[in-house]
Amino acid sequence: MQNTVEKKSASVIVIGGGVTGLSAAWWLARDGVDVLVIEKGIVGWEASGRNGGGCTHYQSPLFHEEQRLWPQMDELLGYPTEYRRERVIMALTDAQLAQYRDHGDICADMGYEYEMLDGKQTRELVPLAGDNVVGAVHYHFGGQANPQRTVQAYAWALQDKGGRILQHTAVSGIITVGGRVVGVETSLGRFDCEHLVLAAGPQTGALLETIGIYLPVAPARAEMIVTEPLPLMKIGGVDGNGLYGRQTLRGNLAYGGGPHEWLEDTPVTGGTIARPSTQLLQNLSKRLVELFPKAAHVRVIRSWAGIIENTPDGRPVIDRLDEPGNLTVTTMSSVGFGLSPATGHAIRDLVLDGRCSFADIDKLSLDRFANLPRDWRARQGWVPPSLAA
Amino acid sequence: MEDEEAVSDFHAIGEKHTQATEQAELLVIGAGEAGLAAALEAARAGVQVTLVDENPLGAGLIGMDVPLLFGNRWTAAVQNQGRMLEQVLSTNPGLEEAFELGVEVKLGTYAWGAFVAGPNLRSLPEPVVGLADETRSWLCGFKRLIIASGARDLVFSFKGFETPGVVGALGFAALVSKYAAFNGQRLVILGTGELAVKTATIALDAGLDVAALVEVRDAPQSDVSLMVSRGVEIITGHAILEAQGNAEGVTAAILAPVAGGEARAIACDTIVLAIGAVPVIDLADVAGSKIARAGGAYVPQQAPAGVFFAGDCAGLGGDAAASGRAAAQAALSSLGHEVEMTAAPVATPAGDTDAYRMDWMRALMTTGGLEVNACTCEEVTRRDLLTVQPPRYLDAPIAARDLATLSGDAPPSQDQIKRLTRACMGPCQARRCREQVAMIMAIGTERPLGSIALAGYRAPVRPLPLGVLAASEETAEMVEGWNVWFGIRTQWVPYADIGTQREIERAGRMAHF
Numbered sequence: 001m002q003n004t005v006e007k008k009s010a011s012v013i014v015i016g017g018g019v020t021g022l023s024a025a026w027w028l029a030r031d032g033v034d035v036l037v038i039e040k041g042i043v044g045w046e047a048s049g050r051n052g053g054g055c056t057h058y059q060s061p062l063f064h065e066e067q068r069l070w071p072q073m074d075e076l077l078g079y080p081t082e083y084r085r086e087r088v089i090m091a092l093t094d095a096q097l098a099q100y101r102d103h104g105d106i107c108a109d110m111g112y113e114y115e116m117l118d119g120k121q122t123r124e125l126v127p128l129a130g131d132n133v134v135g136a137v138h139y140h141f142g143g144q145a146n147p148q149r150t151v152q153a154y155a156w157a158l159q160d161k162g163g164r165i166l167q168h169t170a171v172s173g174i175i176t177v178g179g180r181v182v183g184v185e186t187s188l189g190r191f192d193c194e195h196l197v198l199a200a201g202p203q204t205g206a207l208l209e210t211i212g213i214y215l216p217v218a219p220a221r222a223e224m225i226v227t228e229p230l231p232l233m234k235i236g237g238v239d240g241n242g243l244y245g246r247q248t249l250r251g252n253l254a255y256g257g258g259p260h261e262w263l264e265d266t267p268v269t270g271g272t273i274a275r276p277s278t279q280l281l282q283n284l285s286k287r288l289v290e291l292f293p294k295a296a297h298v299r300v301i302r303s304w305a306g307i308i309e310n311t312p313d314g315r316p317v318i319d320r321l322d323e324p325g326n327l328t329v330t331t332m333s334s335v336g337f338g339l340s341p342a343t344g345h346a347i348r349d350l351v352l353d354g355r356c357s358f359a360d361i362d363k364l365s366l367d368r369f370a371n372l373p374r375d376w377r378a379r380q381g382w383v384p385p386s387l388a389a
Numbered sequence: 390m391e392d393e394e395a396v397s398d399f400h401a402i403g404e405k406h407t408q409a410t411e412q413a414e415l416l417v418i419g420a421g422e423a424g425l426a427a428a429l430e431a432a433r434a435g436v437q438v439t440l441v442d443e444n445p446l447g448a449g450l451i452g453m454d455v456p457l458l459f460g461n462r463w464t465a466a467v468q469n470q471g472r473m474l475e476q477v478l479s480t481n482p483g484l485e486e487a488f489e490l491g492v493e494v495k496l497g498t499y500a501w502g503a504f505v506a507g508p509n510l511r512s513l514p515e516p517v518v519g520l521a522d523e524t525r526s527w528l529c530g531f532k533r534l535i536i537a538s539g540a541r542d543l544v545f546s547f548k549g550f551e552t553p554g555v556v557g558a559l560g561f562a563a564l565v566s567k568y569a570a571f572n573g574q575r576l577v578i579l580g581t582g583e584l585a586v587k588t589a590t591i592a593l594d595a596g597l598d599v600a601a602l603v604e605v606r607d608a609p610q611s612d613v614s615l616m617v618s619r620g621v622e623i624i625t626g627h628a629i630l631e632a633q634g635n636a637e638g639v640t641a642a643i644l645a646p647v648a649g650g651e652a653r654a655i656a657c658d659t660i661v662l663a664i665g666a667v668p669v670i671d672l673a674d675v676a677g678s679k680i681a682r683a684g685g686a687y688v689p690q691q692a693p694a695g696v697f698f699a700g701d702c703a704g705l706g707g708d709a710a711a712s713g714r715a716a717a718q719a720a721l722s723s724l725g726h727e728v729e730m731t732a733a734p735v736a737t738p739a740g741d742t743d744a745y746r747m748d749w750m751r752a753l754m755t756t757g758g759l760e761v762n763a764c765t766c767e768e769v770t771r772r773d774l775l776t777v778q779p780p781r782y783l784d785a786p787i788a789a790r791d792l793a794t795l796s797g798d799a800p801p802s803q804d805q806i807k808r809l810t811r812a813c814m815g816p817c818q819a820r821r822c823r824e825q826v827a828m829i830m831a832i833g834t835e836r837p838l839g840s841i842a843l844a845g846y847r848a849p850v851r852p853l854p855l856g857v858l859a860a861s862e863e864t865a866e867m868v869e870g871w872n873v874w875f876g877i878r879t880q881w882v883p884y885a886d887i888g889t890q891r892e893i894e895r896a897g898r899m900a901h902f
Binding site: 042049058059060061063074079080082099102106148149152156160165167168220221222227228229242243244249250257258259260261262263274275276277278279280281282283285286287288289295296297298299300301302303304307310313314315333334335363379380381382384385386 | 396397398400401402403405406407502504507508509510511512513517519526528677767779780782783785787789790798799800802805808809811814815816818847848849852853854855856858859860863867870871872873874875877878879880881882883884887888898
């Protein structure tokens with residue numbers, strides 16, 4: 001597959017080679033749809049490839065589908081995702097434990113099994129845990145995967161099904177004629193399509209704005225750290241104490257959490273892609289040592305930052321619009337990786353059938369923001385820090 | 390929502406960052422020739438200078454080949470911090486002058502990060518450098534920063550590379566000259582350029598034996614006549630095939646003719662890689678410098694405001710002390726001092742650095758084959774790289790892709806190869822493999838070495854323990870406002886509850902995991 005795509009059209013164009021766009025394209029390619037993903041950089045290079053890898057999203061209408069699909073993904077894609085089942089959320093305070101129990105109960109109400117562990121049981125299951133752990137919830141569902149390997153797996157799988165990916169190509173605008181999308185303008189010229197899927201992360205808002213549709217998203221920067229490898233624990237998906245993350249299959253501890261920095265609105269073509277990290281790695285290290293006191297000697301070998309967008313209520317938009325009727329827009333509002341198998345399925349359904357076949361997603365439509373004041377970011381305090389003098 | 394008054398986001402970074410506990414008007418990282426000259430120049434002008442150097446290194450990092458390839462060829466002396474400190478002081482007389490001029494000298498201190506406001510980073514209260522010793526980490530604020538982080542070893546691997554006694558030229562020089570803790574006697578040196586001759590001279594002057602200098606090209610790459618007269622054999626047209634040895638370490642270097650033919654063994658206890666060196670740009674990259682390729686190396690070309698570079702980290706060769714003085718003068722001038730600027734030294738032309746290194750890489754691949762680990766930490770072979778194999782622990786080899794097909798998809802990115810194969814992902818932070826992975830990528834994609842984009846450096850630029858890096862103090866804002874994810878009140882409310890009374894009850898109580 002060469003970057004010089006000779007055919008400058010596709011039945012469906014997906015803007016954005018992140019995990020949501022790639023999954024959607026893969027689902028479409030599986031149905032034989034002529035699909036083209038246009039990505040401004042490298043597939044999965046932004047937040048899709050630099051997150052905690054969690055696959056346990058009880059709050060989402062796509063939760064059941066997420067849980068159904070993950071155990072099958074390696075086989076369906078034909079490439080490894082490093083998915084590992086089960087989660088343990090460790091509490092160091094009674095308040096944390098109470099909160100984690102609440103989550104367990106919500107999942108139990110939906111038919112998923114979990115159990116409460118006391119400190120001793122937790123230490124037996126999690127060798128790195130210390131005397132400070134008061135307990136944990138152990139989910140017999142959910143899990144985690146390797147984001148970097150998963151995005152590449154989607155990309156290769158969709159190419160194997162005949163889909164195309166155009167990297168290093170920035171989309172600058174959406175072309176409509178008579179209330180329908182007919183194509184997109186890119187750094188390589190115009191590409192025509194019959195249906196457009198917009199899954200461009202922080203740029204989604206600005207791209208929609210080019211055809212006068214308002215989708216409110218605010219970008220922010222968040223950080224993670226990773227240690228050298230350790231012997232594998234029985235369950236990799238162990239977190240808690242204000243951290244999300246996992247022990248990777250290689251054995252590294254990869255964890256994030258803590259304060260985010262709001263950024264200026266992202267321009268259409270993505271703007272600056274600087275992803276600096278900061279001394280927050282000291283604060284992350286502190287909480288990770290608290291979580292795993294027996295890992296205090298383990299060396300931190302990297303930190304990194306990712307840029308993610310949020311909608312005003314923090315919930316996704318997954319919506320095939322009324323007008324243009326051949327435009328499907330998505331933002332997962334900072335929680336896209338784990339849900340991606342299900343999100344792709346939902347988008348495939350919206351594009352081909354007009355409605356999601358396996359879940360009610362009506363409350364994720366864009367029109368819930370119809371009356372949102374344009375200065376919503378300032379009103380919510382979701383604004384970049386003012387530069388220090 | 391319309392009627393809500395503007396609020397601040399309790400969970401955003403706001404005023405949460407840890408504050409610096411130390412301040413420097415001028416902070417200099419690295420007390421080598423360039424950094425020391427910079428510190429002295431600025432101190433003489435009356436500026437408050439803090440000079441940080443990681444020597445003597447802790448035994449832990451030496452054992453990990455950080456920052457140089459020490460190759461397990463040190464004596465137990467390196468574990469005696471007191472003795473090492475004396476050794477470092479006695480071999481660097483300029484430090485005494487720095488003390489006399491009132492420079493705050495911090496030895497045995499790691500600089501693991503440099504954080505400066507820039508694109509997508511506004512929240513820092515001030516620019517800081519992250520420092521650490523063996524027990525704790527802290528932040529030092531600065532008005533001006535001079536990075537003089539020097540050079541590190543250019544490493545090529547070969548069969549038996551991990552045997553104790555395979556060392557880098559700079560690691561060797563540090564063990565001999567700085568630490569007096571070298572634990573070998575008879576050397577085979579790879580390379581015949583100026584670095585190799587310099588290395589051999591250090592060895593001979595220290596009373597060690599140099600059995601041979603080895604060169605893959607057909608002729609020595611510098612004047613080796615003095616070496617010949619001192620009894621060193623010059624072996625051209627040969628590559629190293631294997632470091633033969635036992636648990637004690639190397640016993641022989643097996644050399645193979647590049648053009649084919651019978652290999653020969655040379656008895657030795659140490660094999661020194663002296664083919665080239667690499668500017669240490671990790672801190673410069675983390676600080677947000679623009680990095681570009683010049684003279685066969687990636688070097689910082691544009692610094693963030695208030696940051697300057699001196700010595701080998703800005704480009705190998707040249708007059709390091711003059712480079713240090715020039716950086717200090719630029720920093721002084723930017724602080725409003727009247728300074729007489731001496732001319733910054735002109736970097737020496739690099740010659741055919743890339744071609745020479747690629748000759749070595751090709752010769753090693755021709756003679757040694759593809760089953761040799763290119764990345765030692767993660768055990769990624771040359772073949773794994775060329776065929777973009779997932780790591781062994783997955784036991785899921787793929788056949789449909791290789792470097793060439795990946796290169797067809799998009800220009801090859803070393804960071805992408807790193808993610809897919811795990812090459813360069815290990816605890817040595819790619820010091821032993823970064824350059825050779827790029828070279829193998831250039832070979833696999835048939836592109837010039839200079840077109841392989843730099844894999845970014847990340848803090849901490851020294852692999853330090855969690856317990857050392859852990860913040861000892863935090864702002865109250867950090868403690869109170871910490872949230873696992875964004876802390877958006879409505880984000881984690883179960884979907885079924887949206888629009889019901891339960892949504893109001895649950896808002897803000899749920900969290901991400």
